[in-house]
Amino acid sequence: MDSGLRRNDGVGMEPPPAAGNITPEETMTDLPVFREFRVESAREGLVHLVFDMPDRSMNVFSNAAIHELGRFAAWLRDSDVAGVVIRSGKSAFCAGADLNELGVAYDMIMQSPRGERGRVAYDHFFPLSQALRALETSGKPVAAAINGLALGGGCEFALAAHYRVLTDSPRTALGLPESLVGLLPGAGGTQRLPRLVGVAAALPVLLEGKRLSPVEAMLAGVADIVVPVGEEVAAAERWLLSKPRPTQPWDEPDWHKGDEPAALRTVEQARQAVLAASGDRYPAPLAILDCIAGGFPRPMDEAIAWEMDVFSRLIQRPEPRNMIQTLFLGKLEFEKRAKAASLPTELDTIETAILGALRFEIETGKAAGLPLDVIDAAVQELGIGAAAARLHTALPVPGAAAGSLVAGGESAGLWFEGVLTDPVQALAARLLARSAAAVSPYADRLAAADQRVIDYALVASLGFPAYLGGPFALRRYLGGSIPG
Numbered sequence: 195m196d197s198g199l200r201r202n203d204g205v206g207m208e209p210p211p212a213a214g215n216i217t218p219e220e221t222m223t224d225l226p227v228f229r230e231f232r233v234e235s236a237r238e239g240l241v242h243l244v245f246d247m248p249d250r251s252m253n254v255f256s257n258a259a260i261h262e263l264g265r266f267a268a269w270l271r272d273s274d275v276a277g278v279v280i281r282s283g284k285s286a287f288c289a290g291a292d293l294n295e296l297g298v299a300y301d302m303i304m305q306s307p308r309g310e311r312g313r314v315a316y317d318h319f320f321p322l323s324q325a326l327r328a329l330e331t332s333g334k335p336v337a338a339a340i341n342g343l344a345l346g347g348g349c350e351f352a353l354a355a356h357y358r359v360l361t362d363s364p365r366t367a368l369g370l371p372e373s374l375v376g377l378l379p380g381a382g383g384t385q386r387l388p389r390l391v392g393v394a395a396a397l398p399v400l401l402e403g404k405r406l407s408p409v410e411a412m413l414a415g416v417a418d419i420v421v422p423v424g425e426e427v428a429a430a431e432r433w434l435l436s437k438p439r440p441t442q443p444w445d446e447p448d449w450h451k452g453d454e455p456a457a458l459r460t461v462e463q464a465r466q467a468v469l470a471a472s473g474d475r476y477p478a479p480l481a482i483l484d485c486i487a488g489g490f491p492r493p494m495d496e497a498i499a500w501e502m503d504v505f506s507r508l509i510q511r512p513e514p515r516n517m518i519q520t521l522f523l524g525k526l527e528f529e530k531r532a533k534a535a536s537l538p539t540e541l542d543t544i545e546t547a548i549l550g551a552l553r554f555e556i557e558t559g560k561a562a563g564l565p566l567d568v569i570d571a572a573v574q575e576l577g578i579g580a581a582a583a584r585l586h587t588a589l590p591v592p593g594a595a596a597g598s599l600v601a602g603g604e605s606a607g608l609w610f611e612g613v614l615t616d617p618v619q620a621l622a623a624r625l626l627a628r629s630a631a632a633v634s635p636y637a638d639r640l641a642a643a644d645q646r647v648i649d650y651a652l653v654a655s656l657g658f659p660a661y662l663g664g665p666f667a668l669r670r671y672l673g674g675s676i677p678g
Contacts, residue, residue, distance in 0.1 A: 602673010
């Protein structure tokens with residue numbers, strides 16, 4: 195007997211009817227060759243699309259996997275398949291994008307002529323959106339059997355299925371954490387999730403990286419059923435063999451978005467809250483809200499194109515690059531090397547040098563008559579409040595004089611570039627300059643991986659702004675020199 199939780203829709207309550215006499219040979223006719231996925235025949239004309247990347251402990255959406263999924267969706271439309279179960283061959287469903295490949299793509303985009311970058315970004319990243327859209331409009335029912343984490347692109351993969359089965363396990367969760375590394379869900383996540391659960395319920399997932407447990411996902415309307423571990427594939431097959439209508443709710447003729455004006459008011463209220471909390475320092479949350487506001491009123495095909503337009507603009511900014519390098523790659527390297535007791539030997543010295551340089555700038559400001567409330571506000575503006583107590587005890591260390599900060603190559607129009615008349619922002623910019631100057635003596639002798647580890651450590655310990663990536667990343671943005 196199926197002991198799983200379920201929505202009260204009657205699905206799966208009766209034994210499934212037979213799906214005809216389709217043979218495995220007929221089902222698999224003209225199947226493309228895959229490497230990142232494999233396709234297995236199942237009972238009564240069903241197939242399993244198994245995400246199982248070779249030589250990887252975790253599935254991620256690499257370029258190869260994305261294009262294979264597109265080929266599968268194209269094949270599915272013309273096949274004799276009765277339905278598809280999507281499942282993983284790993285201990286988790288899918289962890290999202292291949293962030294190493296994302297860094298390579300960023301470099302490719304930024305090396306293109308400025309006027310072509312949006313098109314280059316759009317053409318590079320849109321294939322996953324297209325593949326997922328082709329999957330959900332293939333005319334064949336698709337059920338996702340999810341055991342373990344389904345994050346980022348993995349969650350978007352699940353959202354493109356017509357039916358989602360989650361295991362009742364503490365290891366299983368759905369989430370869209372892209373904003374935490376300066377990005378937005380660019381494969382339909384900002385469009386499908388609000389349509390499934392409503393804009394207000396979607397915002398914590400999209401803006402804050404909240405993960406939904408299996409029960410939370412079912413109560414919200416993202417999951418259709420929660421079953422014990424090991425029963426997820428059978429539950430998905432039962433639904434497929436019940437001959438369901440293979441259409442997403444938003445593609446039905448009578449689809450409506452509920453109270454659209456109220457939803458858009460919710461978006462604007464969230465926008466004001468983001469601006470009040472951090473201004474435009476972190477552009478990803480604002481871009482996510484742009485995606486919802488511009489995409490929610492549109493049909494899905496237009497909505498995902500709009501989402502990719504916004505994504506293509508965001509990916510050109512330095513903040514996502516910095517946050518991926520520091521908060522993801524740097525964090526992973528830091529944790530690995532901390533366990534091996536092999537952190538860069540210069541880490542403590544550099545942290546002390548930065549604290550001393552910041553203290554020197556603050557003491558210089560005090561001597562020039564700068565009010566204490568301006569100094570405190572600049573420390574908070576910069577985000578280094580976590581280090582405030584240590585600043586008061588640090589030994590002031592003179593360094594290069596701090597002038598205006600301007601990008602050494604291309605300017606992204608960051609807040610500190612140009613002439614600053616506000617005394618709080620002016621001091622915050624000088625503190626940034628001191629930080630970048632303090633790491634300059636180490637820049638030429640430390641490997642890039644060491645710099646990334648130290649940048650992460652300083653973001654974590656001092657509160658250095660993550661959107662700038664850390665003092666080494668800031669120094670590179672400034673062209674390797676700190677103006678005096």
